[in-house]
Amino acid sequence: MITKTVSNAQEACHGIQDGMTLMLGGFGLCGIPENCITELVRRNIKDVTCISNNAGVDDFGLGLLLQKKQIRKMVSSYVGENAEFERQMLSGELEVELIPQGTLAQRCQAAQSGIPAFYTPAGYGTEVAEGKESREFNGKMHVMEHAFKADFAFIKAWKGDTAGNLIFKGTARNFNPNMCGAAKITVVEVEELVPTGDLDPNEIHIPGIFVQRIFQGIHYEKRIEQLTTRKKG
């Protein structure tokens, strides 16, 4: 097997530079690459473009990069929960491209799959379609969307082996599998790194071929954004 392990987030982020385009998995705060975000803050890289469904909250997730004004542009489907984000967006410091969530996922998937562009019905007739080619298929109008081009993809998985094979947990899966192999370098942090051979090949969600670097993550906070419960009885 080809070994993909690196020792920590610092080593995993080797080669990252100002101005790069980064993909980050996660939905809200669920399944975000916490260790890599911490490392991006520590390195203080600037002017990055982040492709991520959401932008974190003020003091967690991508909100930590926003606080230090490291992000030049966000490409997201929903950015509701972050006051600093709103301030930077309204002041023009931060460029924001809002795109439909399914289109975001498929643009990652297309990049992973070597499909340069595709047609989707989402957004036809809205401002999202402005300036884009549209075409009729089966009597319905569709918009052409392009695969993303990114330098790094930062992925959070539940378990992984040293060959980079990955298993995700619950809804922490979300965009993570679609971003694997969708950038020049895919970096994965896992809660449990196991030796090659320990994972059942039948249960692997993403094969290691899509992964360049994998490491054992530490100190996961896994913050809950909206705690909703019911009482027993």
Add this chain to the structure above:
Amino acid sequence: MALDKNQIAQRIAKEVKNGYYVNLGIGIPTLVANFVRNDIEVEFQSENGILGMGPFPYEGEEDPDLINAGKQTITALPGASFFDSAMSFSMIRGQHVDLTILGAMEVAQNGDIANWKIPGKMVKGMGGAMDLVASAENIIVAMMHTNKAGESKLLHQCTLPLTGVQCVKKIVTDLAVLEIKDYQFYLLERAPGVTVEEIKAATEGDLVVEGSIPEMQF
């Protein structure tokens, strides 16, 4: 009497049929799950990656790796499945989801819907709404008939930026159940005690009233 949000959800729940896979939007649509008959088989999809979504967890049993599209902690029912975002939207765009229920700021009589952006205000994004409305065969809009200023939300033409074009077929409001057909609103049912005249007055778009209009049954 105009319906409250729970009563709107209760009326919409009657549209959920045995064997349906259903996607519920945030707000009133989320409440629909509370009123679906328990003698039929229905699965709820949440576009962040679960089919077979269950109720909120008991206190202390919440799992940060298990949320819905509103980022609320949830549970998974027996037979549930998890999947990635691309597959989730394959279910949606591929029309494998039978019914989509979502809220709206405006609906036009040609079926256009606006529910994601108010110019001049903070724009949070469309999330999955554009994918959902562009693809679903069966969309029900759950909303108040008028906005907070008392202006109709059922219009000749939407004034806000669109989420999708010519896609809404049915609307349930606090006043009425309406269908969109031939570029007009057809009045199907009235909320109990609400008159046709009251509904006409609250509807800016063209409203067709054929015969006597029954009151909603719950």
